[in-house]
């Protein structure tokens with residue numbers, strides 16, 4: 001019996017210092033392992049206990065990092081001693097097999113997106129028009145979607161809601177995560193890529209974890225799933241009958257999620 005475990009990375013398994021949410025006294029802080037360097041500086045972490053749990057998890061299940069990061073951004077993350085066989089990047093737009101992009105899958109996704117969603121160029125044009133000083137950077141990713149780094153405190157009220165409405169009319173959706181606002185084609189889902197990996201791996205059971213609106217289909221499609229008690233889904237009060245919620249917040253929730261996934265994956 002093959003168990004498939006698809007987990008989001010940022011604010012689910014790995015955390016930047018801004019997302020630690022550690023509020024106890026310093027001497028009670030867990031030991032942390034840096035898993036990502038960016039421009040020569042440490043950026044993302046998990047607890048050492050979490051790292052040990054993930055090493056055991058890969059012996060019990062097919063573990064698939066499932067992220068909105070581009071392949072380039074994903075490759076910076078040293079999650080495990082040995083990179084996993086599969087990774088889902090660009091919110092399902094790229095499937096990495098033994099570290100290499102699967103061109104057939106990338107084409108399948110691009111065709112699917114082109115059928116039901118407005119072109120990226122239209123969305124980029126709109127984003128230029130609605131940007132103000134509060135938009136610090138505008139980027140596109142994998143030729144599939146757009147995101148902006150924003151000064152969240154200065155976002156005009158109703159701005160994200162207006163953008164969400166504009167996107168919805170064009171087969172797109174938004175997600176607000178920390179300092180980033182994402183605009184993605186609605187048909188670009190992690191769940192579709194996860195289903196493809198399940199088919200290839202012959203998985204009979206699927207577990208998943210995630211914290212944002214972009215993880216909803218992934219959480220719902222799994223037999224069992226878990227989300228942290230922080231982040232976009234938590235802020236909107238999102239729940240589902242098969243989705244557990246952690247007791248902890250921040251990097252400690254990451255450890256709780258790793259433990260939960262291992263416990264369920266190791267069940268006979």
Ligand SMILES: [Mg+2]
Pocket residue numbers: 008009010011012210211212
């Ligand atoms: Mg996340």
